[in-house]
Amino acid sequence: MKLLIYGLNYAPELTGTGKYTAQMAEALAARGHEVRVVCAPPYYPAWRIAPGWSAWRYSRETREGVGVRRAPLWVPAHPRGATRVVHLASFALTSIAPMLAQWRWRPTVVMAIAPTLLCAPTALALARATGATAWLHVQDFEVDAAFELGLLKNGYAARLAHAFERAMLTRFDVASSISPRMVERLIALGVDRARALCLPNWVDVQTLHPMGRASxxxxxxxxxxxxxxxxxxxxxxxxxxxxxxxxxxxxxxxxxxxxxxxxxxxxxxxxxxxxxxxxxxxxxxxxxxxxxxxxxxxxxxxxxxxxxxxxxxxxxxxxxxxxxxxxxxxxxxxxxxxxxxxxxxxxxxxxxxxxxxxxxxxxxxxxxxxxxxxxxxxxxxxxxxxxLSPDAVIERLERRLVVGAEPARSAPEVEATQTAGPVGDVAASSRGVHLTQ
The missing domain is CATH 3.40.50.2000 (Glycogen Phosphorylase B;)
Known part of the structure; x- marks a missing residue:
């Protein structure tokens, strides 16, 4: 399988979405899949570009078997309201070129990570152009959070943002999020229940564990x-x-x-x-x-x-x-x-x-x-x-990615290969392939 992950944050960021995106990419690469990532230079949570990286240059590297392409972005010193929107939009625009360059690679699955939802149109367009499965994974409901937290207050902007969010969510083959309640929110926003999937964040319980001594x-x-x-x-x-x-x-x-x-x-x-x-x-x-x-x-x-x-x-x-x-x-x-x-x-x-x-x-x-x-x-x-162990969560993710990349299989055949997981029974894929979790 060829997986293209498209998201703002990535390693070496130590917290938040970037940490989980990197762990997911590296785990799937270790399982033998071809994985590429288009992302920004590391800047979170300090809101400044990490030493040794440039905010204004394109770059590429290989990290733990994953090909990483980085696009420039503007990082505001004080992210508030409009400046945060410009920050997100800057990456959405500069990352179009490295994303479209993946057309010749012909990914089988294109996964966009939200935030930021502004990248969703490019991910969707590339998936449609290459015949790939289009997958949107929501770590945060950024539109709701922006207005609830007072980062954006204009009523017209709220209606426009929610309309854009709904239009994007309903067009992806798979829409996933990290908790059952957040999956229900996806469905409330118009995602067909058959396309919604719960994919919780995981934790390495071998590395993180109780110690038998004082820290x-x-x-x-x-x-x-x-x-x-x-x-x-x-x-x-x-x-x-x-x-x-x-x-x-x-x-x-x-x-x-x-x-x-x-x-x-x-x-x-x-x-x-x-x-x-x-x-x-x-x-x-x-x-x-x-x-x-x-x-x-x-x-x-x-x-x-x-x-x-x-x-x-x-x-x-x-x-x-x-x-x-x-x-x-x-x-x-x-x-x-x-x-x-x-x-x-x-x-x-x-x-x-x-x-x-x-x-x-x-x-x-x-x-x-x-x-x-x-x-x-x-x-x-x-x-x-x-x-929440990574093996269990990544294995469930891998099954769904592989199934989504094989639309020719019949639904009964697919259902026979799936097992029930601990999070719920939600299904995913616009190609008529039903997945159970």
């Missing part, structure tokens, strides 16, 4: 033996609601046994650092190397996953999988009925979003109850091993 970060951060660590590690952006976590830390400033550690990068990092500088129970860390991720995650006695209420079910935080694999207790903010709330039921504590009082109380409860921390952490770890 070396405790010594590096001068954390006392009697202190418990509340860790936030990830992107520092608008949808995280980190201001409520800082407020919770301020409420617990009198607890000498609790240390809050914020690790990551993003557009709000400087503002967050300024707030934390005024709190003696808070420490800041830069984004850490990938090879130290397990050490970092095991620093936590309690992981915290804050999320704005208006981002619920529009995004599924990618950092959650690593938290669960680490076997440490988790407290998250989510509304009842959301996918995040369901996923953590019995595996963590969940409090209402944007409620620093409830968040502080949940943190205190976990810090004060070692048995509860151990029980919830073990339950989260078991779920990660059972449902």
């Amino acid at each position: 070396r970060y405790r010594e590096e951060l001068a954390i006392g033996a009697g202190e418990k660590v509340v860790l936030y590690a990830g992107n520092m952006g608008a949808k995280q609601g980190l201001e409520f976590l800082v407020s919770a830390a301020a409420r617990l400033v009198g607890r000498a046994d609790i240390r809050f550690v914020f690790c990551g990068d993003g557009v709000l990092r400087e503002a967050l650092a300024a707030q934390c500088a005024r709190l003696p129970n808070c420490s800041m860390m830069a984004l850490q190397p990938a090879q130290r991720l397990n050490e970092l995650l095991n620093l936590a006695d309690v992981h915290v996953l804050p999320q704005r209420a208006d981002a619920a079910d529009l995004v599924m935080p990618s950092k959650l999988t690593g938290m669960m694999a680490s076997g440490r207790a988790i407290v998250a903010t989510a509304c009842e009925g959301t996918q995040l709330h369901r996923m953590l039921r019995g595996r963590g504590l969940v409090v209402p979003p944007e409620d620093e009082v409830a968040l502080a109380r949940a943190i205190e409860r976990l810090i004060g109850d070692e048995r509860l921390r151990a029980r919830l952490g073990a339950a989260a770890r078991r779920y990660a091993v059972r449902e």
Whole structure:
């Protein structure tokens, strides 16, 4: 199979969509498939081009058996509203040429990754021109999130953006997303249920695992033996609601046994650092190397996953999988009925979003109850091993990719080769090939 992946973010980015896109491409290449990627130079989550890369030059390389073509893009210093749209549009325009150059390669599957949906027309056009299966994988519902978070406010722009989103989603042969609720959102936007597929993000449960010793970060951060660590590690952006976590830390400033550690990068990092500088129970860390991720995650006695209420079910935080694999207790903010709330039921504590009082109380409860921390952490770890291991998820993805690339097979023949998975029974392919999951 020849798979062409088209997305904004890719390795060596360490967080978010780029991490999962790269892992997917590399895993499929290792299984013997020909995989190419068209993407941008690394810039996320710092919102600046990584050292050694250029924002304005086309380039190509091979990473772990994957041919990577990079197209220029403009990265705003302060991504807000219109500047974010221009940022996304810049890549959508500059990447047209390297995408069309793949016409001679004749891919069998063209997979576009959203964000950004602005790249969808080019992916769809190339797929139609080459007879390839057109696949759209949605990591974030960027249109909804942009308006809910106030990044875009104009009513006419909202109607135009939603019309474009619906037009793109309904034209792809397969539309997938990372949680059952997000798949339901695809269907609500007009995707035929027979074309919708749930493909959850995965986690390497061999690399990320509970350690039988204290994390070396405790010594590096001068954390006392009697202190418990509340860790936030990830992107520092608008949808995280980190201001409520800082407020919770301020409420617990009198607890000498609790240390809050914020690790990551993003557009709000400087503002967050300024707030934390005024709190003696808070420490800041830069984004850490990938090879130290397990050490970092095991620093936590309690992981915290804050999320704005208006981002619920529009995004599924990618950092959650690593938290669960680490076997440490988790407290998250989510509304009842959301996918995040369901996923953590019995595996963590969940409090209402944007409620620093409830968040502080949940943190205190976990810090004060070692048995509860151990029980919830073990339950989260078991779920990660059972449902989110990369072998299981990539194998399901591979089956669907191969089937989508073989439209000549009959539906009964295809159905006989599929097995039920843990996420639901959704089907995919406009060519009349029904897939079960």
